[in-house]
Amino acid sequence: MHGPQPKTHPPAFTLAEIIIVILVISIIAAAATVTFSSAASHVQLNAAADKLAADLALARDHARLNRQTVDVYFDCETLLYQCPSVLNLTRSRNISVNLARSPYDLSRLKVRELSEDESEEKYTLQFDAMGHASAPVAITLVRSASIVRLLLYKDGRIERAD
Numbered sequence: 001m002h003g004p005q006p007k008t009h010p011p012a013f014t015l016a017e018i019i020i021v022i023l024v025i026s027i028i029a030a031a032a033t034v035t036f037s038s039a040a041s042h043v044q045l046n047a048a049a050d051k052l053a054a055d056l057a058l059a060r061d062h063a064r065l066n067r068q069t070v071d072v073y074f075d076c077e078t079l080l081y082q083c084p085s086v087l088n089l090t091r092s093r094n095i096s097v098n099l100a101r102s103p104y105d106l107s108r109l110k111v112r113e114l115s116e117d118e119s120e121e122k123y124t125l126q127f128d129a130m131g132h133a134s135a136p137v138a139i140t141l142v143r144s145a146s147i148v149r150l151l152l153y154k155d156g157r158i159e160r161a162d
Contacts (some may be wrong), residue, residue: 013117045143048104052139053150053158055083055095056125060156061087063127072125076141079109099141108142131156 013021056072062085063070072083079100088095099106112119114136126134132154138161139150149161 002123006019009112031080041144042146045106045141045146045148048099048106049143049148049150049160051097051104052099052141053079053160054152055081055088055097055156056152058088058095059083059086059159060127060131060133063129064131067129069129070127072127074109074111074125076109076119076121076123079106081109105144106143107139108140110138110140111144112138114138125152127156 059070074081082094109124112118137152141148151159
């Protein structure tokens with residue numbers, strides 16, 4: 001008759017195959033983490049630039065509407081800007097934004113007049129009663145290795161110069 005049947009094992013993966021799959025998944029996860037963190041950094045930088053541009057436009061429009069001079073103060077050391085005479089959009093308080101804190105987490109803020117080579121640590125920008133800026137200004141926002149630059153022209157126009 002027939003001899004004893006050899007025991008058959010159900011199909012399975014070897015330890016080497018499992019280790020290779022785990023290694024491939026780890027590499028893909030690491031690449032996704034780097035990509036996600038870079039994308040999040042860009043989102044935060046763009047949000048800061050959009051917020052600053054909107055606040056500058058609000059200050060400019062407030063100056064025009066009320067026919068008065070409006071000051072915007074920049075402190076580049078603390079990454080803070082303020083506009084004490086203008087209420088924010090919720091009308092709850094004056095505009096005061098610290099770009100070093102969440103959700104922006106910027107690492108640097110530079111403000112310089114376009115006619116100057118050097119930026120200043122503290123700078124006051126004025127909008128006159130017609131909404132014109134006291135001087136054309138370049139505002140540079142930095143987060144990690146990413147940079148966004150806003151240009152504010154004498155006529156009050158605000159542009160991104162990416």
